[in-house]
Amino acid sequence: GAxxxxxxxxxxxxxxxxxxxxxxxxxxxxxTMFWYRQFPKQSLMLMATSNEGSKATYEQGVEKDKFLIxxxxxxxxxxxxxxxxxEDSSFYICSxxxxxxxxxxxxxxxxxxxxx
Amino acid sequence: GNSVTQMEGxxxxxxxxxxxxxxxxxATGYPSLFWYVQYxxxxxxxxxxxxxxxxxxxxxxFEATYRKETTSFHLExxxxxxxxxxxxxxxxSDGEGGSYIPTFGRGxxxxxxx
Numbered sequence: 001g002a003x004x005x006x007x008x009x010x011x012x013x014x015x016x017x018x019x020x021x022x023x024x025x026x027x028x029x030x031x032t033m034f035w036y037r038q039f040p041k042q043s044l045m046l047m048a049t050s051n052e053g054s055k056a057t058y059e060q061g062v063e064k065d066k067f068l069i070x071x072x073x074x075x076x077x078x079x080x081x082x083x084x085x086x087e088d089s090s091f092y093i094c095s096x097x098x099x100x101x102x103x104x105x106x107x108x109x110x111x112x113x114x115x116x
Numbered sequence: 117g118n119s120v121t122q123m124e125g126x127x128x129x130x131x132x133x134x135x136x137x138x139x140x141x142x143a144t145g146y147p148s149l150f151w152y153v154q155y156x157x158x159x160x161x162x163x164x165x166x167x168x169x170x171x172x173x174x175x176x177x178f179e180a181t182y183r184k185e186t187t188s189f190h191l192e193x194x195x196x197x198x199x200x201x202x203x204x205x206x207x208x209s210d211g212e213g214g215s216y217i218p219t220f221g222r223g224x225x226x227x228x229x230x
Contacts, residue, residue: 044220
């Protein structure tokens with residue numbers, strides 16, 4: 001079945017560091033990938049829609065200069081958290097869907113980001 | 117806009133009990149409906165789906181029927197196990213704008229005791 005690989009799974013770094021998270025679709029091409037953020041005991045929150053070959057679409061309240069998204073190919077999207085601070089600590093999940101109506105999202109395993 | 121409403125948790129059950137997690141939705145089009153499961157420390161996985169009215173999705177003993185008349189997609193399982201303890205998310209995805217952006221419920225935590 002379709003698989004989405006997300007890397008790294010866990011990051012612990014100092015405040016001010018920039019962190020890059022990769023999301024790859026392994027056996028299908030994804031023109032669109034999604035990035036989510038999940039705080040403990042809260043719902044998944046869509047941050048942005050990553051579009052291959054064009055600029056990402058950010059949800060209201062999400063800083064595009066803070067969360068840089070690049071979708072350079074049909075199988076890879078990256079999220080870079082720039083100059084991360086402790087409040088950026090969260091669980092980040094990407095997803096992608098195969099082409100066609102009714103196709104489900106396939107999720108990466110998530111990245112737990114901890115900023116000290 | 118679209119929205120998904122799930123019952124609040126946590127839902128606490130004894131092993132072999134019957135499970136129902138309610139989910140209702142609002143959507144302007146004809147969405148596909150999904151249940152996702154998130155086990156502790158892991159990312160989300162698709163549990164089941166239904167793409168049109170009256171479809172029943174099923175997997176691992178879980179079932180949900182797409183009810184257009186009540187705009188609901190309740191998740192059920194006849195006999196839960198300790199290993200079913202997880203957070204369950206109801207979601208919809210429609211073709212509005214061609215983007216199929218998913219809309220998630222808040223998630224319902226299920227705790228199953230031996």
